[in-house]
Amino acid sequence: MHELRIATEIIETVQAEMNRRRLERIGEIGMAIGALSGVDPEALSFAFEASVTGTSLENSRLNIDFIPVEGHCLECHNEFSVNELCFVCPKCGSGNLDIIRGQELNIIWLKTDDRNDSAKGDNHGR
């Protein structure tokens, strides 16, 4: 339900960066969303699409990398995937662990829309 609020924050953050870099269009926004982030990727994409109408991000889309949960056992230092949300080290059975991946809710990259280049007549040579 809070995906709408989060979509709005993403839009504002990206628009600020577009202004800073003087980009007119962004094609894709790369994101990492952890399984434990409390955010549903589909609901977020839906909220994003609904929110960008009429903004400078109208033709942009989210490219979401869904990150499964990984733990680091503080007893035996084993690193493992937390399968079926069982937060116990499969090697030594300890529940004393750090979550090393799976809580992300991050923007990672922006991909420009190539129309930026033609609009500015500016070739980055990539």
Added chain:
Amino acid sequence: MAGEKIPFEKKVLSENDRLASDIRARLDDHGVMALNLVSSPGSGKTSLLEKTLGALSGRLKMALVAGDVQTRNDAERLEKAGGKIVRPIITGGACHLDARMVGAAIADIDLRNLDVLFVENVGNLVCPSSYDLGEDMKIVLISTTEGDDKPLKYPSMFRRSSVMIINKIDLLGHSDFSLEHVRANALKINPALEIFELSCRTGIGLETWFDWLIRAVARKKGKDLTKASS
């Protein structure tokens, strides 16, 4: 021709996290314990706070922030139960509290004269898990009229909570809810969870919660409140 990929690393909710850190620092400065109560609607957050106010008002100086989507009803219940410092937050439809709302709600509270701040979040096990409010810990409530698999359905919330309170244990046997199952499910998600079983209606189990609360507040305050008279 594909567009250019620009690295741009930015945590979403970083502004909320920054505001939450400010709140946490202010509360820490004054040794105020902050507890963020989360649950589904109807698990008994307000009832637990009413009972806690009724029993401990003479021993602990408590302030309460009551988040509600639409009404002031919870805040009014808490005032009636003896809450002297009650700040309602009406979210106007939003499904969670955020750090900005809590910061504004507690801005005028004299923290020098306070032991514990309760934040009663909006009834919802999903969205509030993403928002740090500057609390020392989240306390998740579940009642015996709900499914005992809720910890598995809402792992993010149960993983981020430090305490689980099972309410309405007087109704055990009237539903398929099993204490054994809910404990096993919750501990699978979070083996460090501290668990209380109680009934706000009959009062059974409340003493254990009160004792824990007094000790936790005393630890934060750095002084022994267990012997304070009322």
